[in-house]
Amino acid sequence: MFDSVVREKPLTIAILAMGGQGGGTLADWIVAVAEANGWHAQSTSVPGVAQRTGATLYYIEMLPPRDGRAPVLALMPTPGDVDVVIASELMEAGRSILRGLATPEKTLIITSIHRAYAVAEKEKPGLSIADPKAVNAAAGIAARRIIAFDMEQAARENGTVISAPLLGALAGAAALPFPRESFEAVISAGGKGTAASLKGFAAGFSLASSNELPELGRAPAERPPLPESLGRPALDQRLLRLRALPVEAQAVALAGLKRCIDFQDLAYGDDYLTRIEVLARLDDQHGGAGRGHGFTVAAAKYLANALTYDDVIGVADLKTRSARFARIAQDMKAGDDPIYLTEFMHPRGEEIVSLLPARLGRRVLAKPRLMAFIDARVNRGRHVETSTLSGFLQLYLVSGLRRWRRTLLRHETEMRHVETWLQLATGTLPANYDLARAVLAARRLIKGYSDTHARGLSKFDRVISMVPELQGREDGGQWMDRMIAAALKDEDGTALDGVMKTIREM
Template identity: 50%
Template sequence: MSRLSPLQPKSINIAILALGGQGGGVLVDWIVDLAEHAGWTAQATSVAGVAQRTGATIYYIELVEPTAGHEPVLALMPVPGDVDILIAAELMEAGRAVERGFVTPERTTVITSSHRTYAVQEKMVPGNGVADSGAVLDVVRGACRQLVIEDMQALAAAQGSVISASLFGALAGSGALPFPVADFEAVVERSGVGVKPSLAAMRAAADLAKQPVPPNPPADPMATAPRPLPQRAASAALQPLLDRVRAEFPKAAWDWIGEGLARVVDYQDLAYGSEYLGRVAKVIAQDPDPADGRVAHEAARWVAVAMSYDDVIRVADLKTRAERAERIRGEVGAAGDDVVGTEEYFHPRWEEIVSLLPAGLADRLDASPRLKGFLAPRMDRGRRIQTHTLIGHLQLRFVAGLRRWRRGNRRHAHEVAHLEAWLREVERALPQDRLLGIELLRCRRLVKGYSDTHARGSSRFDKVMRAARALQGRPDAGPALGALLQAALRDAEGRALAQQLNTLGLAA
């Protein structure tokens, strides 16, 4: 609505960007109810996104103060430069609103959650594809008149509610609407659904909205920091390994070695943990300058990753753990007596199934075209297993129980051979070119997952390792290999890696 004439009634234009399942429609209904009970005219429209993570639904609300005897003419969509309040249920949606022109410095109040719901494009990147939240926040901060930001999802969850309640509370506390907080509370009470937790989340967010915006950007969700090495192990059987860490390894790497040890013991057993420490010690022994702990740090991380490779045994184990069931119950807000069902989708290939067998037997099956042709089509199909049922749970527990025989199967033999070949390259490089050796350790980032994901990562890893051998002896070998690693992590198709190999004059 134009504001050229001072005689025109006051209007407030609100745009809300929310993803599927975030309660954007509920938030719109509450705002409309709030305005109408105060005698204002309110109109709400929405345009759905193309899909849940390729575009948020854009809700638009126009509020017009009481106009006795007149019917205001209202718009159907927000117009760039004409939005008074922008509410985003996720940080990147606030950034997209700025890009669309919905946020202007002299006019717009922005209320946004700081949490992230990652886009498909971010998840597809083999490395860290998460967009820089700090950079987006800086853009939003500079583009708006007033900013209210907090992890609204976590705030609501702490009160047993949903994000729409905390966003509504932040709107109340911001002062951007000319209605008292008591009117906001009355709206929630009239809704009649989840009133108590919604009010708690609303009040908490309203109080928070009155505080200054923290200057620091949201924490990097991909940042990793190890826990301090404990003084005492969780069990008496594990204590000797913990004592060995303190006795044999540089203090600068204790925390990372402790994390790696916990990971491989959980993956297999105590003997496997002892093997892990032996491999890390062997790498450190080749370090010409162990004082700074860089080699020990990288070896601790990536040897643990290599030794705890993903296989169907590991997947079955993780999906049937009690802590996972508790986490899911918490995420859906289940009460103590609620039954929560989960359905897992599996599509194991012939290779994954045969890899569970002893290497000799698996090789014989692969060598028989007739037998393989008969069995593979019957095994290589999708399966949906309901892990909350007795039969479904027992199926996965049976597969998880194969862990005790893991060392004898073909997959483990292949993984150990691959691991040892990689570590030989590292140990050979470290005395001559320490930086190259460190980058060789980091290359293990490329191998992850199982099935097709594992195959693609292994292919990129093999290409980078061949390039590393070609780079040996060059003064820039370490930085060049680091650049190749970053390129390999940039896209799943390998286009960036091929381009970087070409830049370095190496064969793809």
């Protein structure tokens, strides 16, 4: 605990929080607690660029009274001279370390270990998530003490925002020379939502004052075992088929089965399982047991993705589900207030024609002038207000085409592509197990719809075209993985060009 005797220097606190997390409220609470105990306190803030590209920095300085004179307090933190750093999200703790706010002799870091991904992490098509282990290692060196747990979860469980558990952690860590009752009194004076805030505060206080705190970086989650039941006899029959698969692939296959059934129906889920069973037998015939059944695991994951392709029907279905409206209302904390949603749509002629019966769609696609005519009339931005009856019905009727999906042109096209892809993977399996596994993994390049789907398909075709050159190489699977990673780095494919050139020159 900080000493409550006369201090020569202010007690300093830096708070890094994103928009909507209550960082300003947290700063106001801390100032109010200090003033309620007779201290002088001052807070300032510097907003970030946007809600997630830059957090807001709140800075607080406080001093007890001395000779009846008010102190002169600074407006900004000085690197190396901050007593407490409070971060509302794991990478914000890392940013505070990079900015020099934390020092090993002085600073207590209080941070949530959950992640809210930055724009730079989400905009890349591949895996661009920052490594939490780097923050864990840096914090262990840069800070005097660390308090870290999932404060977002604590807030969610208690129906409040993260600022309440953060304040509780600050109080529970004995970081300020004020009693718990002072913190609770300030929260209680807030009026609306105080009960939930007090519960969140208590959760943060309890976790921060205990000795059983997790590390900053979460360990990778283990795949859960299959449940005893899926709640319906028809689904439990499929569960028996899942248990017959290699144990390494069972959890992935269960997720894939659920996705296929949600995408279409039970019969579609059965088709998925039948394909996986065939691929698993081939895997065993070619030494899969000694390789962790990597081929079957890849098939379970990427075949589900391939069978549940993004189409106009699926998009319309997702946008008109009652669960989506309920989730948005909860996120917006709308209560009984009405919510108005506007969906931004930009269909191309190809998407409209893909909704036609397969035979008719092929005829239309074969006529360039007719396709140009259709595209000229539909290829423009539309704003569909799904909160109105007319707007909702537009998408609801499109989602109703789901029952005929298997007869439509888009489904025929996708299934033809799936068959070609699986034939290449199974044909490669006898000669090069790891390359066959990587061929399956290449399917991750295809995602989205419209222009995004077209770009992904183009990269997939380029990567797959290199299979003949990698067939005879023991490290062929590793090179295929490198091409996939490179293809996901940028839209124009510059990185992929470099890897392909290297392979051809070997």
